[in-house]
Amino acid sequence: MSFPWARQYEPKNAVTKFLDEKLPLPRLVYNAVGAGYPVPRNLSYFWNFGVLAGFFLVVQIVTGVVLAMHYAANAQVAFATTEHIMRDVNWGWLMRYAHANGASFFFIVVYLHIFRGLFYSSYKAPREMIWLLGVVIFLLMMATAFMGYVLPWGQMSFWGAKVITGLFGAIPLVGEPIQVWLLGGFAPDNASLNRFFSLHFLLPFVIAGVVILHIWALHIPGSSNPTGVEVKSESDTVPFHPYYTAKDGFGLGIALLAYFALVFFLPNALGHPDNYIEANPLSTPAHIVPEWYFWPFYAILRAFTVDFILPAKLWGVIAMFASILLWFFLPWLDKSPVRSGHYRPLFRKFFWFGLIPAMIILFICGGAPAEEPYVMLSQIATAYYFIHFLVILPIISSVEKPEELPYSITEAVLGSDKKMVKGENAEPAV
Incomplete structure (x- = not known):
């Protein structure tokens, strides 16, 4: 988004001038999330969820990389290595709980982000590409989360993988070959774990790439706002920094309070009890369910x-x-x-x-x-x-x-006073 009144980046010293000439990263950040990015002045806290989603994606990637260092994708030891992480790895319990509950918070803020987009019709022109890329991100999230759910190799992990991959078997002619190809065999086992682990590790970085495209697409037409009215003048906008960095920071603080309360006090509240039992192909759970964030689509199924x-x-x-x-x-x-x-x-x-x-x-x-x-x-x-x-x-x-x-x-924020709407100073009171 380029507005004539947007602040321009000006390097202050020799180092930043050199950087700006050779690798203009500071300019990119300044124009993307700094004072050089004008945004509508009336954004509510419903516009915080995009930043929160980005934050929890980073949490998932960081904690996931650490967990991958200690996990073994082998059906004989996968459950044991999960317990090893919990009991023997320094701060392993924190990494696992932060990762498991981080997935839930990631979906919470993304669901809120989607419903905000549905209510304010953020999918309308000229922001169609932002919405389409957002749907792609959501599909990638679902694939990543499903594969991650299999890795602890508990009862729900095993039977969830069997049921969900079994859905492809319903497709005429090609369904069964696809199912066998996904699992690497006729039932979840070592081949399945290796495939799911590899993809679970890879897809978050693909998501991060699509998120960059999502943000790039956002900066072309600019942010939407609660009125749906497009920006008309400089008085309709404020710089992203410091106004919305402060607002997003406050929202992030509230989210982190809830997140850490769950991680430290109720770490297993969103998990299924059967997934703390090692996978047993000969013992079918009474009630097979996926993680909570898949429930509406499981109900449709x-x-x-x-x-x-x-x-x-x-x-x-x-x-x-x-x-x-x-x-x-x-x-x-x-x-x-x-x-x-x-x-x-x-x-x-x-x-x-x-x-x-x-x-x-x-x-x-x-x-x-x-x-x-x-x-x-x-x-x-x-x-x-x-x-x-x-x-x-x-x-x-x-x-x-x-x-x-x-x-x-401006009129929506300050009222219908014409001088306010035009950005002029009101006459002094007599």
């Missing part, structure tokens, strides 16, 4: 129970992947000229009283046993989920009458 033209299992697999892939089409499904949900009364009602409850129900049903009433509830929530995006959203965007938008971001 299990919502299909009747064969209709295709097997129910295949319908479930198609719906599970389609529930995320349809996000790629949101920029074209939602035709409303207004972005912010604050100015879309009909959209707002369906979002808060339709989509959000449906997602909550899917979260609950995904972690519950595959029995009534959870199966029926997941079927209803799944139906609404797809109807919301494929039917309701396009209809709303065509028939809805939006509320009046403010003239500018």
Whole structure:
């Protein structure tokens, strides 16, 4: 994003001048997250979650590299090396708990980031590429998290890998070969662990690369804002530093308080008890579930129970992947000229009283046993989920009458005083 009023980087001494000529890294940082990057002045704390997601990605990479130094991807010793890390490696318990709970916090802030984007229509032009890259990041996160869940080689790790890879077996003709190729055999074993460990180690760096593209795409049109009104003048913006570095720092402090409370006081609260039992191919757990952040998509998978033209299992697999892939089409499904949900009364009602409850129900049903009433509830929530995006959203965007938008971001913040809107000084009071 280039605005004529954006502050320009000026090297202060011989060293920074030399660096700026040969490797302009300080200039890049200054223009990306410094005073040289103007952002809308009305961003709320909902815009903190992107920074928080980046922070937890770094936590995952750092702790993951340390854990990889002590882990052995072998079915005979994988569970034992996990216990070795916990008991014998200096600060190993902290690294493992920080990594396991860091994954949960990573998904928490990303889910909040996604729902903020859905409510404020951050997928609309000119920010379609930012949204599309964000969906790619989410898919990579899910793949990485699934492979990481297998590595401790507990009961849920083994049976989760068997069930999830078994889904590919539902694909006609090529399903079974794909499943065997993924596992390196007919059941999770040494080959599976080696493959999943290698990919689990590699994919976070791929995610980091796509995050860089995500940020790069963001800097072309600039940040969105709660009003959905584009920047019109210098008075609509403030420098990212120090205003939003301070705001993001405060949000990060609150997130870290919750994160460390979980790591130090409730480190196993989000894990499944069966995963603290070594994997046993001859003992099937009573209730196989993935990690909590997969629950809504697992509920969609299990919502299909009747064969209709295709097997129910295949319908479930198609719906599970389609529930995320349809996000790629949101920029074209939602035709409303207004972005912010604050100015879309009909959209707002369906979002808060339709989509959000449906997602909550899917979260609950995904972690519950595959029995009534959870199966029926997941079927209803799944139906609404797809109807919301494929039917309701396009209809709303065509028939809805939006509320009046403010003239500018400045007007939304300071009121409709024309001198304030134009950035002029108000006349002194008499």
